[in-house]
Each structure stands twice: as structure tokens, then as C-alpha cells.
Amino acid sequence: GDSVTQMEGPVTLSEEAFLTINCTYTATGYPSLFWYVQYPGEGLQLLLKATKADDKGSNKGFEATYRKETTSFHLEKGSVQVSDSAVYFCALSAERNDYKLSFGAGTTVTVRA
């Protein structure tokens, strides 16, 4: 079945450090890929998405590139801030089951001042 595997946390960084969260997926065809973020005490909100191979999604300084050859969608940010402390979820929406999002386990990121 469709599934997402993302790196386990927690991840603790200092401000201005580089952040990478690895995400790989298993799905047939060409799924759409998403990164959602959950700030403390809030629901999930879409951070970025990519709908076809080689697409790059970007938002708020975060980027992720849809790599079909490695079935990956790694999230990166060049210089994190304390306000980036959150839980990050990688998710996919498969072509044939487009109503459903399959989520990774989530990665907790804490940024220290």
C-alpha cells in the first residue's frame, strides 16, 4: 500500500542552523506530495506541496523537491528560527485514491535561541 517514511526525531538545532528532514515514499504511479506543519497547540497547516516529478515546493524559506528516481521529498531550510519549532509531517496523496492522505510519523523540531 501507499506509505511514507520520515526521519525520526526529535531534532534539536540552534538558530540559523541548516535543517533537513528526510522523507521517502512508496506508492504506485505519480502521487502528490505534501509537507504539513503543526505548531504547538494548533492543527496541521500546509507548508508546501509538489504534484509531479522534479517539482520544487517552497514556502517560508522551506523547500522540498519531488524526486521520482529516489522516491523522496526531503524538507530543507537554510537558516532556522525559534519560530520554526514544530512537528513536521510528510504526506502523500495517491493517484488512484485521491481523497486520502497517507502521513509519516512526524518529526519534532526544536530550535534553540
Added chain:
Amino acid sequence: DVKVTQSSRYLVKRTGEKVFLECVQDMDHENMFWYRQDPGLGLRLIYFSYDVKMKEKGDIPEGYSVSREKKERFSLILESASTNQTSMYLCASRGDRGHNIEQYFGPGTRLTVT
């Protein structure tokens, strides 16, 4: 802006009680979803609805039921709450335009069953 609201942020219930979690969206979305979120497991789909009075089981429907009498409202029902249903419950909604359309989430209800 899409707004998805949930009736309670925190709820404490006793084992065996019937529990209702309510979700309302204001964007006329066709599709609505209920997930539970547990540490290390991510979000798991309980039920979803693609139209009024229509519902489909997700990955973990056991112990839950749902109701969608109006387009904007989707209710999750725990017929007889158990301690293993202590969790964060998230509602989401989505329009009906293909598989790259994002889901919009409510703030969540943290349910504790004692």
C-alpha cells in the same frame, strides 16, 4: 480563508460514555475527514465523507461511527469510549478537484478517556 472548527479543544470522558466530536467547515467543501493523531504513528484516517449522508471507512474505523447530515458538519461518535481511544482527534476538509488539493485542518480535540 478556510476555517475548520471543532467543538472542543479538550475533553475528558469516562469509560463507556458516548462521545460526540463535532466539526464544522465554512468553505462548502464536499469532502470531510476524521483522523486521530498519536505520537510516533502520525495521523491515521478513521472515516471520511464525500457528500451529505455518505461515508467511507478509513484505516482504523473500529469503535467509531460518523454522521454527516449537513454539508458543513461532520460528527465523530464514540459509541462506548474506551481508554485506548485517548488521543488527539483532527478534522479536515477538502474541495473536490483532484488529488493534489490540500486538506484544511481544525485545531484538534484532545480526548482523555478515564
